[in-house]
Amino acid sequence: MTTPVLAVRNLTTSFRVDDVWSSVVKEVSFEIGPRETVAIVGESGSGKSVTALSIMGLLPAANSRVAGEILLEGRELLKLSEAEMRKVRGNLISMIFQEPMTSLNPVLTLGFQIAEVLIYHRDLDRAQAEAETLRILERVRIPSAASRLHEYPHRLSGGMRQRVMIAMALACKPKLLIADEPTTALDVTIQAEILELIKLLQDEEGMSVMFITHDMGVVAEIADRTVVMLSGNAVEQAPTARLFTSAREPYTRALLAAVPRLGSMKGRPHPQRFPLVNAVTGEREIVPETESTAAVSERPVLEVAHLATRFDIRAGLLGRVRARVHAVEDVSFSLSAGETLALVGESGCGKSTTGRSILRLVEPDVGSVLFEGRDVRALGRRDLRAARRRMQMIFQDPFGSLNPRKTVGQAIAEPMMVHGLIDRSDARDRVSELLRKVGLPPDMASRFPHEFSGGQRQRLCIARALALEPKVLVADEAVSALDVSIKAQIINLMMDLQAEMKLAYLFISHDIAVVERISHRIAVMYLGEIVEIGPRAAVMENPQHPYTKRLMAAVPVPEAGRRALRRGLSTTEVPSSVRDPEYVPAPRLYREVGPGHVVQAFD
Amino acid sequence: MSGMSGASARPAAKAQTPLAYFAAQTLKAFNTNKTSWIGLAVFLVIVALAIFAPALAPFDPTDQNILEKLRPPSAEHWLGTDSFGRDTLSRVLYGARISLVIGVVSTLAAMLIGSAIGMLAGWHGGRIDTVTMQTMDVLLAFPSLILGLILVAMLGPSMVNIIIAIALTSIPPFARIARAPTIAIKEREFVLAGRALGFSDARIVAGHILPNIFPEILVMGSLWLANAIRTEASLAFVGLGVKPPTPTWGGMIREGFENILDSYTLALVPSVSILVVIFALNLLGDGLRDAVDPKLKGET
């Protein structure tokens, strides 16, 4: 039996808050063998990051206690002094973190930040370290590596910075790489590239990887074995393939059931609810097949034509326009009552701006937005206010969406009172009714937002949006910030409400697997334009545009047997939509390739 | 974490009325740094002393007695006398009134006007914001003490003019302090939600933004009060304070300075008084500042 590279036995980490010690990691044990990738997976608060920080010894000594055994190739790490542990960090075990934008020091050059590791651990001098740094940068496939040596982090994109982080971590050829959610903050195509890079480097270096994530699709692609954590406990461990096909614990089964799986809707034309599994009993919920809720025979409730929104970039003493961001360019689509149209794309593609432009939270420059036949853009202030009753929005951040100083009852009642729909005496009843509708107990109306969890706050935002009885609801990444299981619940709630109230949803998201569940139709956006639009099944099973194909291919699928998948390396950067002030976009051509399925001409 | 149970609340205290909630928040803020209690206590003591000065002062502060001039502390004059034979203790007590009144009124005025300007500038953005803030920057570019000195010299040293001068030089800092969080909150999603829900600008600014930045402005207010008192004393020290024979701390220090070789207490007593008030206010404001910093607050 080979010595495992890392053996964690009965690890218990506790923190002291207000003089009370509480355990965040409880008696966790697992092993990582040579050349093996083990995924630690769990939702927020499961203790996975704290486990990693405990191994690295990076927790603040004053308020934390780590007990148990951590053996690195047989060597007990917890017994080392700080000076000895410092020699291990970056040298025998390296770690990369989630946020590439803030993990690099902005005032030091990239070359130096990498060379530093070599200088401290390998005793190289400046010149030797720089030469080696250049070689490492090339190994992580950074283009024009030589010129990057003296550049500063703010010049690089998120994907590039993460490559630099990987370079820093691998400079001393560690035995173990700990990756704490390294791709969570990246676009899905960039994520695919980084995962590929990690796999390649693991082969080349022969190192082991501990990969922390909440994304089961990533787990399927990258991990040999998986450890599932819940509230500080290691609930289940198994080879990844077995975990996906036959998980034993109810929590694991519930987690897997809640994970949106790309391709699970093949052959089912209409949106379907998530069949949830109860986390405690392990029972599966029975979900009947539902009919489509879309009222396609009536006139569409929302018709957008040739919408364009641009932002000026001003500079100089007089504030002259130097450049313009073409955030949304020539976007057209329609939305019927009871229908869900998803706008998907990666960061910067203009999907959020489109949603905000329709509601005139941002003023569009060109185009028309017909709501129930009237052009929203032409409305004066008072009419706009009235129109705003019918079109509402739910935002991404459940924590920022509610005023921390008002009770939730006040927050929900306020719009109704502002529009004169009810008076004070009716307010309480109406608020209770809305709370019940979104699945919350009515007596919570007098509480403040911070007393609720993320998922509950999102329900409150939905209740507030529904208060005005809207026809159209724009959901701007409404579930992106929620844990996997909560996501599924909120999606199911939204679908129930859609059936009941014939709501039309404009569902903006970058998460294609979620979108697959809830949408009737999908529009793919890239650089501010719609490159493909059509019924969900058509666009996802038969994508035509090269970008759509690339997007669909990059999505990690949570299924057994994907560990050996290789995509081939690439380094793409998303081009920017910033143009000169004089730029006039060329007219775009669209082709119809199927019933309702339209693609932008790409030759 | 209760990832699976969607509909039940976190264990929380039983529901409170908004008033009880805010009272609890204030208490928690004071308890963040115990020193803020000390600052508050000392400041309140000084305010009480000032209010009850007529009852507490053993002598009339303007009562001259040349025979008793520049005496050290004695049983009759606990803190000695000044160069006109006036009782130092009484003068210090009455001087507190001047300092506090000028300080409080000018700070309040600056807080109201400056915050309004800052919030409006931050909310509207664009041209209005740029022009307003550049004006504020121009005013800020000038050493405020000098500006205050010149203003008072021009207008003439009366209580009203001093208040105006200090208030004017205090407006730009308040504008800045109100503008930054306004801009930050403006982009927060509950403000966007308010706009989407059809709320008017006035409702959003007054009802949603203001309550959220109020604590920061208040804390800045207490810190700035310390500054205002210091400026008033500086003006008096230079000869531009409220005209004699009204006792002012700064004026007393000046007198003490002029007679420094003859009487130490005359300079020291008002010096210590000023120091204590300013220190108390700084303790108060600084102690509260940690509690009010939005980055550290637990509710966001």
Add this chain to the structure above:
Amino acid sequence: MTAFVVRRLAFACVTLFAVLTLVFVLVRIVPGDPAQLILGDQASREAIESLRHRLGLDLPIGEQYGIFLSGALRGDWGVSMVTGQPVIREVLRVLPWTIELTVVSLMLGIALGVPSGVYAAIHRNRLVDYSVRIASLLGLSFPPFVAAIVLLLAFAIALPWFPVISAQSGSLSAWYRSITLPAVSLGLITAAYITRVTRSAMLEVLSEDYVRTARAKGVPWNAVIWRHALRNALIPIITVVGLYLGILIGNSVLTEIVFSRPGLGKLLIGALNQRDYPMLQGMMVIYTLVVVLVNLLTDLTYGFVDPRVKLK
């Protein structure tokens, strides 16, 4: 780089213009007749008229503004009514004293303040930290003239180590003896401010992700503090120091009075007491110029410390 400097200078000129105009307006909106205020209530009609004519106050406002501006730009800032000397000459005579005091105080403040702030941040919430925080809060609670008087009492009167009137020059020891007390009184207050801002900047930086990265790489703690953390903390520290320099110049007025040191402060007080309007106008211009220059220097320093600032 040159474009950056030019742009900043342009903004500085705009500021200067604005302040000059403000000064002009201020002097003229004063209720009551300046000439009358100068000569007092007993003055005769003719005396007042003749003074008004001398000061140019009987010309239309537009013309007065024009004369004022053109004079200011040409370097002719009028003539002091008290001494009869050109304002500029008076100012330049005493300017070096003020600059010297300000610079030495600032150096003292930085030398004491930055290490204290770093030290307090590293040992957060321990006894050292609390002591430093209370001490710095106390330090900046001192009005400058109070600090000056206390030091004067202690080290010039009670213990005659330093002279009471600090205006000697000539030899190094004489210079040292005359600048120490004033610089220390200002320097300690400055150190208090700098300690606070250093501490809070360091605390913020130490909680940033890139410091965690540095520790995860195995960088020694010393290097983490001084190279990774402090470099970033310098940015807000420089901002505050730049702002404080303006305050420092203002405070030097009070210190100069207490220590009877020549400098802009004494000049200003004299002009205020004697209603020497041309001198006041000139001094306001000088103060503004100095502050504007300081801002420019601050901006340039940013460029050296923070690579994100585009010096182009």
